[in-house]
Structures are given as C-alpha cells and as structure tokens.
Amino acid sequence: MTKRICQKLEAVYPVCQAQYQAVLLTASGSGAVEAMLSTFSPFDGKTLVLCNGVYGERMVAMLQRQNKPVEALMNDWRSPLCLLQLETRLAHGGITHVAVVHHETTTGRLNDLSAIAAMCLRFGTKLMIDAVSSFGAEWIDFANWQPLAVAATANKCLHSIPGVAFVIAHEQVLQQQKTAATTLYLDLQMYYREQRHGWSPFTQAVQGFMALEAALDEFHQLGGWQARRQTYQHRSEMISAHLATYDIQPLLMPTDSSCILKTYTLPDGIGYDFLHDELKRAGFTIYAGQGQLGGKVFRIAVMGTISDFEMQQLLVQFDKVMEC
Secondary structure: OHHHHHHHHHOOOHHHHHOEEEEEEEOOHHHHHHHHHHHHOOOOOOEEEEEOOHHHHHHHHHHHHOOOOEEEEEOOOOOOOOHHHHHHHHHHOOOOEEEEEOEEOOOOEEOOHHHHHHHHHHHOOEEEEEOOOOEOOEOOOHHHHOOOEEEEEOOOOOOOOOOEEEEEEEHHHHOOOOOOOOOOOOOHHHHHHHHOOOOOOOOOOHHHHHHHHHHHHHHHHOOHHHHHHHHHHHHHHHHHHHHHOOOOOEOOOHHHEOOOEEEEEOOOOOOHHHHHHHHHHOOOOOEEOOHHHOOOEEEEEOOOOOOHHHHHHHHHHHHHHHHO
C-alpha cells in the first residue's frame, strides 16, 4: 500500500516522476514541512525563508528550534514577496537554500513561485516549498522550478483525512547517506530507504493511509489537479460575486489569490464572532484573520466534497446574516 500511494502521489504532477519520489509520514502538514527543513536545511549553509504570512514565519521558527543558520526576508502580509529584495540578498552571497510557502493561507495569496524558482536557479540556490495548502489544486512546475523538495498533506486539496503527510523530494538528495536531520523521527532519508521496500521505520497511521489511497483514486478519476482547480475556482467566484452585492470585498486582487481560500474584509457593523456564530449555527464554518489581521477579515475555504445545494445554502445564510 505504501508503494502504491507513493506512486499515486508522484502521478499528481506526472512531470515529477522522472526525478522525484514521495516519502510518507504520520504527521500534520506542519510535520511534513518540519521534516523537509530538518532533513535538507544544512548546518554548513544558510536557509533564507521568504515570509508574507504566518506559515512562512512558522518555518523560521522551525529552523531556529533546530539551531540551523536561518535568515528571514520579511514582507507585509498584504503584499507579494519582493523579488528585488530576494535578488539583492542572493547576489550578496551566503544563502544555500530558500524556503517559501506556495499558498499562504494567512491571506489566501498564491505566491509567484515561477519567478522565485528562476532566481534560485540563476544563483544556484536550492528551493524548498511548503505546498501544504496548494498540492493537488494549483500547478506545481517540477520540471521548470526544479525544487529540492515539496511538503504537503493528505487532508487539504486531496480530500483525505488528517494524520498523514508527505514530502516529494529529488531522488538524488534522498539517496545521500549524509543527513542534516536533527531528530530521528523526522529524518526523511531514513523513511525513504525503508519505504522503497514497502516498510516504515515507525508505526504509521494505517487507517489514514487507506483513506489517502481512496482519496487519490477518486482524485485521479475526477480529472486530477486541473479539474479540482476548476471546481474550487467556480465555488470561489460564486462566493465573491455574492458578497460583492453587499460591498464585502476580497483582501487581495483575484489574480493574487489561490482558487482554494479567499480572505474578505468584514462588513461595517458586523464583527467576526457574530458572523462566525450565525453561519456556524447553519452548519458552515469560516476562519478568523490571524495575527495583525485578527478582527478585520474572515476567510472562506472551498476544499472538500461540497454540493451545489450546499453552496447555495451558504449564500442564503449570508443573506440572513446581512439582514440582521
């Protein structure tokens, strides 16, 4: 089963199959990200983390806990990552690895990884991607971006249950004997050596593996990441168009947002707790703003098996809230 799941994960983006292999572990998405950083971020180099939200900053905290050389390139949460700053810093030297979040769910921004990857290739810097909330619904260009590793999870766009995560890494680095891992449990190279034969160095969440394999079968039968992206985009556009009738505006421009999650400014006179609780009573869960955006915005994700009827009911509930 482990070997089958790894093959099905690699087939999500078939172009990666020639050079990359998946490694499974029992963890949350953050566990996959931390395993990626633990295994591949070096002690004898420095990792530059590009931050424009909570999850970029979380990677900085992970590397600090690992006592590894790390530097953060901070950007305003409402802004795209600054390519000029990145170019200047890479040109200065001393950076061996770059870590970046693909879909920063703090705001719903889809960071421009094509430009970032091209810059990393130009400077010979290895790229690590947190794709926890984008894998399976947004394009990840393994061929042109040439990432060192991509971390993701079963329970977001793949529609499985929490508890299983994975890293798709370049085969050459997985085969190296030397590891930079700071913990035994998060050493991806050890998992890779065992999983090539169908085993695992630790007890895995077997029920989660079974769910993931079923979810991947459904994912491929329904048309893969392109079909999933189209479905999410349709749902997001329905919500945005309806909220616009109440002058509830998205925090980001549509071209900057993912298809998966969008952030909206709270309407005048309606607090987040009231909006959340009214929708919750009707069976719908929205997300609060994080950190500096707390109390100013709300977020709506459209992942999962959601029917057209349920989408319409969400819009009806928004109407009822706005009439209060």
